Amino acid sequence: MGSERQEGRRQTRQLALVLAAVRAAGTDHPTAEEVFSRARLELPQISLGTVYRNLQRLVAEGRVAALALRGVRSLRYDPTIAPHDHFVCEVCGRIDDLACGPRPAAVAVAERKGHAVTSHAVVLYGRCGACRMPA
Amino acid sequence: MGSERQEGRRQTRQLALVLAAVRAAGTDHPTAEEVFSRARLELPQISLGTVYRNLQRLVAEGRVAALALRGVRSLRYDPTIAPHDHFVCEVCGRIDDLACGPRPAAVAVAERKGHAVTSHAVVLYGRCGACRMPA
DNA sequence: CTCGGTGCAAAGGGTTTGCATACAT
DNA sequence: ATGTATGCAAACCCTTTGCACCGAG
Numbered sequence: 001m002g003s004e005r006q007e008g009r010r011q012t013r014q015l016a017l018v019l020a021a022v023r024a025a026g027t028d029h030p031t032a033e034e035v036f037s038r039a040r041l042e043l044p045q046i047s048l049g050t051v052y053r054n055l056q057r058l059v060a061e062g063r064v065a066a067l068a069l070r071g072v073r074s075l076r077y078d079p080t081i082a083p084h085d086h087f088v089c090e091v092c093g094r095i096d097d098l099a100c101g102p103r104p105a106a107v108a109v110a111e112r113k114g115h116a117v118t119s120h121a122v123v124l125y126g127r128c129g130a131c132r133m134p135a
Numbered sequence: 136m137g138s139e140r141q142e143g144r145r146q147t148r149q150l151a152l153v154l155a156a157v158r159a160a161g162t163d164h165p166t167a168e169e170v171f172s173r174a175r176l177e178l179p180q181i182s183l184g185t186v187y188r189n190l191q192r193l194v195a196e197g198r199v200a201a202l203a204l205r206g207v208r209s210l211r212y213d214p215t216i217a218p219h220d221h222f223v224c225e226v227c228g229r230i231d232d233l234a235c236g237p238r239p240a241a242v243a244v245a246e247r248k249g250h251a252v253t254s255h256a257v258v259l260y261g262r263c264g265a266c267r268m269p270a
Numbered sequence: 271c272t273c274g275g276t277g278c279a280a281a282g283g284g285t286t287t288g289c290a291t292a293c294a295t
Numbered sequence: 296a297t298g299t300a301t302g303c304a305a306a307c308c309c310t311t312t313g314c315a316c317c318g319a320g
Contacts, residue, residue, distance in 0.1 A: 010274060010319050032310080047277045052310060054275095070203045070256065073285080074309060085241040087250050096248065101240025104257050106220040109233045114264030115222050121205065122239050123256045129249030145294050145299055167285080182302045187285060189300090208284060208310085276317070285307080292301070 009057070014039075014046055018054040022064050022079045029067065029076040029086075029095045069095075069123060085121075089128035096128065144192070149174075149181055153189040157199050157214045164202065164211040164221075164230045204230075204258060220256075224263035231263065 021038040022030065030038070036051045055077055058064040065078040069088055076095065085098040100122065107117050156173040157165065165173070171186045190212060193199040200213040204223055211230065220233040235257065242252050 008274075008320095012275060012319075014276070045277075047279095049278075049311080050276055056311095066205065068203045068205045068207075070201065072203075085239070085244075087241075087245045087248075087252070089250070090253070096245070096250065098241045098244045098248075101244065104220070104239055104259070105236025106222075106233045106257050106259055109220075109236065110222045110231070110259050110261070113222075113231065113233075114267070115224070115231065115259075115261055116267055117222070117259045117261040118225070119261070120257065120259045122241050124239070124241055124245050124250075124252045125254045125256075126245070126250055126252040132249070132251055143299080147294070147300060149301070180302075182304095184286075184303075185301055188287095191286095210284085272318105272320085274317105274319085276315105278314090280311105280313085282309100282311070284309095287304100287306070289303090289305105290301105291303105292299105294299080295297085 013043065014050050015054045015057070017042055017046065018051055019058055019063065022055075022058070022077050025077075025079070027080075027095075027097055029078050031074045031076060033074070035077060067095075067121065067123075070125065085124065087124045087126065087128070089131055090125055091127055091131035094128050094130075098124070148178060149185050150189045150192070152177055152181065153186055154193055154198065157190075157193070157212050160212075160214070162215075162230075162232055164213055166209045166211060168209070170212060202256065202258070205260065220259065222259045222261065222263070224266055225260055226262055226266035229263050229265075233259070 017039045018035060021035045024038060032052055032055055035055065036048050039046050039051060055064065059066045062081060065081050067076045067078060067086065069076065080097060083100055085100045087096040087098055104120060104122060107120065110117050152174045153170060156170045159173060167187055167190055170190065171183050174181050174186060194201045197216060200216050202211045202213060202221065204211065215232065218235055220235045222231040222233055239255060239257060242255065245252050
């Protein structure tokens with residue numbers, strides 16, 4: 001195992017750059033547009049379509065994670081593929097990574113109902129430390 | 136408390152119909168388009184824009200819940216506002232409600248980091264019982 | 271040499287919005 | 296009477312896609 005990557009897929013500069021851009025964002029959870037902006041610094045002629053295609057591929061290959069958040073139209077990308085949860089500040093929009101504890105209790109409930117659970121997402125919403133300050 | 140609903144808001148037939156449509160869907164977690172179709176049966180001239188506006192209002196008033204799912208563009212609406220989790224079948228798209236156990240461990244982690252958590256979403260992905268059958 | 275990836279630009283779908291009118295209060 | 300909600304349609308935003316060319320293998 002471990003060789004399932006790059007079957008007939010080609011290694012292009014654009015792909016490397018998109019991955020690098022997601023990683024460079026650290027814990028910022030960038031949107032495709034933000035990845036695009038960053039990749040452009042190195043390769044000005046890269047196109048947004050290519051960024052989307054490569055993000056899709058990286059997610060499919062499990063090298064990057066995508067997250068859908070309530071109340072936000074665009075997907076966010078995350079270089080941290082180790083399982084973890086997220087906290088979203090409803091005031092400033094900041095997304096904070098959280099070390100995930102044990103698997104959610106809901107997993108056992110789902111399995112008892114006959115479902116096979118392959119992954120899960122836990123997202124918390126509220127006010128972050130900075131946004132709790134009085135106006 | 137308890138009177139915070141309908142401050143200056145008007146009670147219209149369209150609003151009542153949108154709410155009724157979401158409730159009538161039971162555990163189907165309908166999209167706005169599906170709510171629209173159902174509402175149309177009673178009031179053919181209702182517009183999609185009105186459905187969206189009323190869904191937004193109902194969510195804001197806490198009378199209906201909205202859920203964003205990975206890999207799906209459209210939001211789903213849920214008449215069950217009592218906290219519960221969801222299982223999404225990645226094969227057939229079915230969404231199953233799950234009785235939620237204790238609050239996720241992540242809540243404590245977030246609070247320890249100074250965040251105030253007001254709500255959370257737990258979504259499980261996998262294959263539902265029916266879709267586990269061999270092809 | 272091949273055929274998968276790219277750039278460009280247009281299409282797509284879901285959701286929001288501007289405006290004049292209708293109607294709840 | 297007053298101003299919010301509606302219907303309609305256009306606008307928006309994010310993402311996907313078709314196509315001809317490019318370049319990794």
